[in-house]
Structures are given as structure tokens and as C-alpha cells.
Amino acid sequence: DTIKMLSDDDALDLFRKTVKSPSLLQLDMARQQARMKAWRIVSDLGAKQGGRPELGFIALALAGKKVDFTKVFKRIDDMVTLLVKEGKDDASKKEYCDKEFDEAKDKAKDLKSEISTLSSSLEEKQA
Numbered sequence: 001d002t003i004k005m006l007s008d009d010d011a012l013d014l015f016r017k018t019v020k021s022p023s024l025l026q027l028d029m030a031r032q033q034a035r036m037k038a039w040r041i042v043s044d045l046g047a048k049q050g051g052r053p054e055l056g057f058i059a060l061a062l063a064g065k066k067v068d069f070t071k072v073f074k075r076i077d078d079m080v081t082l083l084v085k086e087g088k089d090d091a092s093k094k095e096y097c098d099k100e101f102d103e104a105k106d107k108a109k110d111l112k113s114e115i116s117t118l119s120s121s122l123e124e125k126q127a
Contacts (some may be wrong), residue, residue, distance in 0.1 A: 054079055 042059045
């Protein structure tokens with residue numbers, strides 16, 4: 001009777017409903033491994049960068065068991081957007097500084113030329 005009960009189709013359906021299939025177990029392990037790898041990368045990056053609270057929050061989220069990766073991906077996208085904006089700001093500031101340095105060099109040349117001219121004319125008047 002027991003063997004008949006266990007080999008029954010109803011028992012097989014019940015078994016399939018209650019026990020995860022091996023492929024789902026593999027997916028769970030793959031997700032866990034991906035989360036741990038991402039956590040290591042973010043933690044290492046946070047240690048190198050130091051003082052970036054965003055990386056700390058992401059690492060904390062990745063260390064948890066139940067993680068909503070959409071929030072993590074959004075934070076990463078926000079950080080990338082911020083870094084792109086900061087890069088553009090840095091480029092425009094560099095451009096401005098280069099222009100100011102060129103103008104200062106030109107002005108220094110003009111002033112040296114004027115000093116030279118005035119020194120020459122002063123020497124002529126004194127002579």
C-alpha cells in the first residue's frame with residue numbers, strides 16, 4: 001500500500017509542488033554567487049575610494065538576504081550619471097583655466113614689453 005501511495009500521480013504532483021526542482025536550486029545558487037561577487041567588488045571599490053557613502057549603502061544592500069536589485073541598479077545608474085556630470089564639469093573648468101592661463105601669459109608678455117620700452121626711454125632721458 002505504501003509503495004502504491006508513493007508512486008501515485010497525486011503523490012508525484014504533491015512532491016513537485018513542495019520540492020524545488022534542481023534547476024531552481026541552481027538559479028538560487030547562481031544568484032547568491034552573483035550577489036557575493038558584486039558585494040566583493042563594491043566593497044573593494046569602497047575601500048579604494050574611501051568616503052563614498054553610496055558604495056557603503058550598496059554593499060550593505062548586497063550583504064542582506066532579500067535584496068531588491070532594482071534599487072541597487074538605480075543607485076549605480078545615479079552614481080554613473082553623477083560621475084559623467086562631474087567629468088563634464090571638470091572638462092569645462094579645465095578649459096576655462098587653460099584660457100585664463102593663456103590670457104595671463106599674454107598679459108605678462110605685454111607688461112614685460114612695456115617695462116622694457118619704458119626702461120629704454122628712461123635711460124635715454126637720463127642720458
